[in-house]
Amino acid sequence: MADKIGVSVVGCGFFAQNHLNAWRDxxxxxxxxxxxxxxxxxxAKAAAEKFKVPRWYTDLDVLLAKEKPGLIDIVTRVETHREQVLKTVAKGIPTIVQKPFGFDLGDCRAMTLAAKKAGVFLAVHENFRFQAPLRRITELLRQGVIGTPSWGRVSFRTDYDIYTGQPYLLNETRFVINDLGVHVCDLARAFLGEVEHVTCETQRRNPKAKGEDTATMMMKHVNGAVSMVECTYGAHRLPDIFPQTLIELEGPKGAIILYKNFDLEIMVGGKITKEHADAEVLHWAARPWHIIQESVLATNAHILNALRSGKPADVSAEDNFKTFACCEAAYKSAESGKAVALEPLQ
Ligand code: NAD
Ligand code: 89Y
Incomplete structure (x- = not known):
């Protein structure tokens, strides 16, 4: 068995239940x-009781004064991320913070540079690339099955009622790009490489939402590839396939398409190979969230392994800064009507 590591979870709300289950596993x-x-x-008390955690706190400063965690997992909402991460990094504690990394790129830069300067491990809990079908696509691309893709589409379209579980989303002034755009932009980077510039149009279909609930982005990647990257909470489609992400990738040797219900097709040399890439429904998970829940376990396990091997996580702060830079560029493009180049870290 590996050495013991003490983990503290900050924020015990809706999504933290998945983190707590995953850490328990x-x-x-x-x-x-x-x-x-x-x-x-x-x-805090309910989480401590349910997950048999010996101590609970209502103030991060008190927790930091009394505990010596080997890893802190921040699962609060975005408005608290910068303040909390700067505190844990200043204490030298390896830290994970939920997406979106920050409210804007300035937040992400401040946290990334603070961790870099202090030499402290900081990862962003970007979990979509760890979903079972998306892990499989990464594996196929690494094997070079279709060659280096030159075109892709990443698409998340739903009108599932997300507002019952996450009512705060209706009040976000930066809404779908900060909430889902971070995931789909991250997948575009993971599959097609770093991004040079972004063009974006936003729409607000739900009048009750403060921010945009629909974004259509086009990305030019540094290697010349092009991708269409879309997300909406206002698509009236049947069946609604929440929370599935659909993928299309075209390379010089073939194509990979992830259709609805996790049906994956690999088209090479005039032949189609079909796979069913659904995730396991973990003992604490339930459909349709199981695909995300299993990815939380995979993300936690990946980040923990990276920390233990002294390497940055694939979803390190520096990596996720580049994902958020796509989102920031998307907001700027939607405002200006122009293609916007990505900002560097420094
Ligand atoms: P939530 O409001 O249900 O939970 C946040 C919790 O943080 C609340 O219980 C709140 O009391 C607590 N909190 C607020 N300020 C705090 C502070 N200063 N110290 C300690 N606790 C504090 O929100 P949620 O839906 O669980 O979202 C949390 C994060 O998870 C968000 O960043 C959200 O974007 C992310 N999320 C990610 C996914 C995913 O698939 N990756 C899905 C849903 C939510
Ligand atoms: O907030 C969103 C996310 O990050 O993943 C799924 C979600 O909870 C609702 O679409």
């Missing part, structure tokens, strides 16, 4: 949940 790999924290005492 990783007890077999030496993970020990030592403390949880939420400004809402009832939520």
């Amino acid at each position: 990783l007890a077999k790999d030496g993970v020990e949940l030592i403390a949880v924290c939420d400004i809402d005492a009832a939520k």
